[in-house]
Amino acid sequence: MTIPATQAAVIFEKSNGPLIYKTDWPVTQAKELKPGEALVKITHSGVCHTDLHALKGDWPLDTRLPLVGGHEGVGTIVAIGEGTTTNRKIGDRVGIKWLADSCLDCEVCRRGQEATCSNAVCSGFAVHGTFQQYAVSYVRHLTPIPAGLDPVQAGPILCAGVTVWKAIKQSNTNPGDYILISGAGGGLGHLALQYAAAIGLRPIAVDTGEEKRKLCMELGAEKFIDFRTSQDIKADIRAATDGLGPHAAVIASSSAAAYNDALEYLRNHGTLVAVGLPADSYIKANVFWTVFRALRIVGSYVGNRQDAIEALDFAARGKVKAIVKVQPLKSLAEVYEGMEKGTVSGRIVLETGA
Ligand SMILES: [Zn+2]
Ligand SMILES: [Zn+2]
CATH class of the missing domain: 3.90.180.10 (Medium-chain alcohol dehydrogenases, catalytic domain)
Structure with a gap:
């Protein structure tokens, strides 16, 4: 050669x-x-x-x-x-x-x-x-x-693929469980939706705009929630997941609000998987509810x-x-x-x- x-x-x-x-x-x-x-x-x-x-x-x-x-x-x-x-x-x-x-x-x-x-x-x-x-x-x-x-x-x-696949593996979910993908229409999110669907999870997509809604639904999302037009995003997410919230949320967006919302809408025993990197941000978890609702917060890196x-x-x-x-x-x-x-x-x- x-x-x-x-x-x-x-x-x-x-x-x-x-x-x-x-x-x-x-x-x-x-x-x-x-x-x-x-x-x-x-x-x-x-x-x-x-x-x-x-x-x-x-x-x-x-x-x-x-x-x-x-x-x-x-x-x-x-x-x-x-x-x-x-x-x-x-x-x-x-x-x-x-x-x-x-x-x-x-x-x-x-x-x-x-x-x-x-x-x-x-x-x-x-x-x-x-x-x-x-x-x-x-x-x-x-x-x-x-x-x-x-x-x-x-x-x-x-x-991108390895990162979201690993995140899903760390989500503590079983086939048939709801998994929310925040930033679902983006470079990471659109792959996360497909991995989740491929292993029998029920993906709920959160993103914004008609183009992304169409894309997410084509790629296997069960429901799409537009964070810009939603009047109450946490209520809409709960409504899309039998009123109880998703079993896990993979935050692929660089939004600090997406992290803190997840701690409220997750189902009891739910897992928050941190992937997206908003600058200078903190996840603020209430200790009482983290314990009482048995929530898990997991960082996932490649x-x-x-x-x-x-x-x-x-x-x-x-x-x-x-x-x-x-x-x-x-x-x-x-x-x-x-x-x-x-x-x-x-x-x-x-x-x-x-
Ligand atoms: Zn990279
Ligand atoms: Zn080593």
């Missing part, structure tokens, strides 16, 4: 700095790979809101600089570092997700909670990500892509290697389909602009041209 010396990539040199599209960004050569590393030829990469946060330096964590962002990459292994022990081989189709590596040896890793490993390494944040044609990643955390799954579909599943494989399997079986728009790699700056203005619907997947 011939590996070029240079490639196309989108980089930024400083936090909040401009995005620069380069066609002469160096490609790490096979001989330069360390044990445990693989070089992946990336054909497609989804764009996640986290990538925009990384560019803007929104979080109390420093990114590597200069940085190639991106963590929903799909491609083929073209080289593996000498001295690597792995079942993966050159030619395998793989995905690069947010969690590029973790130690696999600490307590949280042994329990399958890899995302919270204190040695976790994130793609497009601590190491160069997938907005380039050739990315170096850690072979033990690469996700095999099922045969026949369109790379355009696989991209968004590697982050997923582990197994969650990624499961999430992709639903997509490969046609149970979950991301709403995507494909654009060229060099259009990333415009994509971010659209995300900031809120004009992007569904997920954007970049074609690298590799």
Whole structure:
């Protein structure tokens, strides 16, 4: 396999700095790979809101600089570092997700909670990500892509899909239970609805507007509640769930109000799963009612290697389909602009041209 010396990539040199599209960004050569590393030829990469946060330096964590962002990459292994022990081989189709590596040896890793490993390494944040044609990643955390799954579909599943699938797994629900998805028409929410429906839950969608109502109903929502036109959102949610409230609520929207409402409308023994990240926000739980109604509040942060494989399997079986728009790699700056203005619907997947 011939590996070029240079490639196309989108980089930024400083936090909040401009995005620069380069066609002469160096490609790490096979001989330069360390044990445990693989070089992946990336054909497609989804764009996640986290990538925009990384560019803007929104979080109390420093990114590597200069940085190639991106963590929903799909491609083929073209080289593996000498001295690597792995079942993966050159030619395998793989995905690069947010969690590029973790130690696999600490307590949280042994329990399958890899995302919270204190040695976790994130793609497009601590190491160069997938907005380039050739990315170096850690072979033990690469996700095999099922045969026949369109790379355009696989991209968004590697982050958005894994995140909501994991959230649903943590919702403490059984088939036939009601699960409310807040932000159901968005990039995360529209996937959450489909995973929930696929495992026999009864999804209640909360979002706004006719377009999103139509989309949510098509994707398996049992009822749609418009938070803008509803006179009493909590009463409408209870009315949609036999008067008792849903068994769980997955908050995929970045709304602090959505979190605090959930603590009131949830059914007794209900679970609030926190996913969306409103800035500087708090969940204010009344201690008496939390105890007396036996409520659970769970934070859910991406997923582990197994969650990624499961999430992709639903997509490969046609149970979950991301709403995507494909654009060229060099259009990333415009994509971010659209995300900031809120004009992007569904997920954007970049074609690298590799
Ligand atoms: Zn992401
Ligand atoms: Zn670990």
